[in-house]
Amino acid sequence: MARNARAEQLWEYGRSVLEGARSEQVLRMARQVNAVSYTSAREYAGRSLFELLQNGYDAHPRDRRDGRVHVLLDEAEGEWGTLYVANGGTPFTWRDVERVCELAQSSKEVGEGIGNKGVGFRSILLISDAPEIYSADPDSPLGPEMDGYCFRFAQKVDVEEFLASEDNAHEVAAKYPPLQAPLPLDDVPATCRQLAAQGYVTIVRLPLLSEAARAEVRLRMRELAGAKVPVMLFLDRLAGLTLERRAAGGEAGELDDAHEALERHELTRSEERFAVTQDGAGHGFPVSCATVDLGPSGTFLVARGTVEKERLNSTLAEAVGSGLLDDTWQEWKRSAVVEVALPLPAPPRADRDAGRSTLSCRWARTRPRRSRGT
Incomplete structure (x- = not known):
């Protein structure tokens, strides 16, 4: 046109x-x-x-x-x-x-x-x-x-x-x-x-x-x-x-x-995703992980988990039924994602100079700093 x-x-x-x-x-x-x-x-x-x-x-x-x-x-x-x-x-x-x-x-x-x-x-x-x-x-x-x-x-x-x-x-x-x-x-x-x-x-x-x-x-x-x-x-x-x-x-x-x-x-912002190692019993974790480099603002570990469709639909239906959300929220078609971010310490100077960084993760129950649904 x-x-x-x-x-x-x-x-x-x-x-x-x-x-x-x-x-x-x-x-x-x-x-x-x-x-x-x-x-x-x-x-x-x-x-x-x-x-x-x-x-x-x-x-x-x-x-x-x-x-x-x-x-x-x-x-x-x-x-x-x-x-x-x-x-x-x-x-x-x-x-x-x-x-x-x-x-x-x-x-x-x-x-x-x-x-x-x-x-x-x-x-x-x-x-x-x-x-x-x-x-x-x-x-x-x-x-x-x-x-x-x-x-x-x-x-x-x-x-x-x-x-x-x-x-x-x-x-x-x-x-x-x-x-x-x-x-x-x-x-x-x-x-x-x-x-x-x-x-x-x-x-x-x-x-x-x-x-x-x-x-x-x-x-x-x-x-x-x-x-x-x-x-x-x-x-x-x-x-x-x-x-x-x-x-x-x-x-x-x-x-x-x-x-x-x-x-x-x-x-x-740049992001590099990596695989999460399975535990000793061979079970994987229901999350994906990435390191997010924000330049001078630092580097963060971001973990993403998907909310089960049934749980999401049930929660939305309850909120709509109680009047907290309008009916359009029940049109949600995509999966919902929860993200948790943790700041990572700066790597040692030798690693930075070599362009390397080492990340060691240990999963435990932690209190999320921030989350976002998308």
């Missing part, structure tokens, strides 16, 4: 959503969605950047181990700076467009990735009211162009302009929910083009709301860079995460040498 055809598809969908605001019944529902959107955002306060990283991770197929995410805060672009979060996974499809515009809907299957509730993206409303998404062609994602679905979301001014013939246009626009109606974007910003040239296929661009929003992003970037439990530890689809903060110098919005890089952190 050509880019102009995708733009027309976005416009037709956005126009149909906005047209609904002429109906009093739809408008009543829209007011409720507006309230719930901001309530959901506040419940995710402090997690905006992590939710964007999580979405970038989930965009990579399960079998990828070389994925990349780039987080860039350009403080010279816009009044309060602009945040970019780019990933090298799978470009936006039409289903992704529809789901991101619907509250509590997700294009991800339960168990497919970290998130699936479809509300985390709305946490960005606390730091930006004008998000934009640029994505490569989902049918041909290898090119350097952002020629797929590129769009923003209708804001109050757009709603009021669309409903200009209605007497209550201003009132409707004031209560119209955010992130509902996609509108196509014709131009791709310079920084997005630069990131696309580096191989990223989807970029979320967020002009920041205020000085407080910029401070929030700075804080969360520092937390990700220096987390006591390294953020890359369980992100097994990623090989690299770049956290970069830039400031004035040269043309704002250009990702080039004219900018001053105030901070840049390159977080890396």
Whole structure:
């Protein structure tokens, strides 16, 4: 599908959503969605950047181990700076467009990735009211162009302009929910083009709301860079995460040498799996193991165990029956995995120089430090 055809598809969908605001019944529902959107955002306060990283991770197929995410805060672009979060996974499809515009809907299957509730993206409303998404062609994602679905979301001014013939246009626009109606974007910003040239296929661009929003992003970037439990530890689809903060110098919005890089952190991950020796009776262990090298963040032993399907289904059914989870959790099709990580001591200098390390494992009942279901 050509880019102009995708733009027309976005416009037709956005126009149909906005047209609904002429109906009093739809408008009543829209007011409720507006309230719930901001309530959901506040419940995710402090997690905006992590939710964007999580979405970038989930965009990579399960079998990828070389994925990349780039987080860039350009403080010279816009009044309060602009945040970019780019990933090298799978470009936006039409289903992704529809789901991101619907509250509590997700294009991800339960168990497919970290998130699936479809509300985390709305946490960005606390730091930006004008998000934009640029994505490569989902049918041909290898090119350097952002020629797929590129769009923003209708804001109050757009709603009021669309409903200009209605007497209550201003009132409707004031209560119209955010992130509902996609509108196509014709131009791709310079920084997005630069990131696309580096191989990223989807970029979320967020002009920041205020000085407080910029401070929030700075804080969360520092937390990700220096987390006591390294953020890359369980992100097994990623090989690299770049956290970069830039400031004035040269043309704002250009990702080039004219900018001053105030901070840049390159977080890396590599994994080497190994077999677990059987015990004296010849019994194997119901786990798989790997050493995970996070560069300066250290090396970890990660053990993975699969939850029995019957036990998983029984637990989910009980939680759904008691109202703790909604019915979609019973659509879980894949196995659930529990991971436990333990930090390993640095190898002796002689072993490091020789490029060797020795690992001796002794299995016992231990208290897990951290676990994740996938």
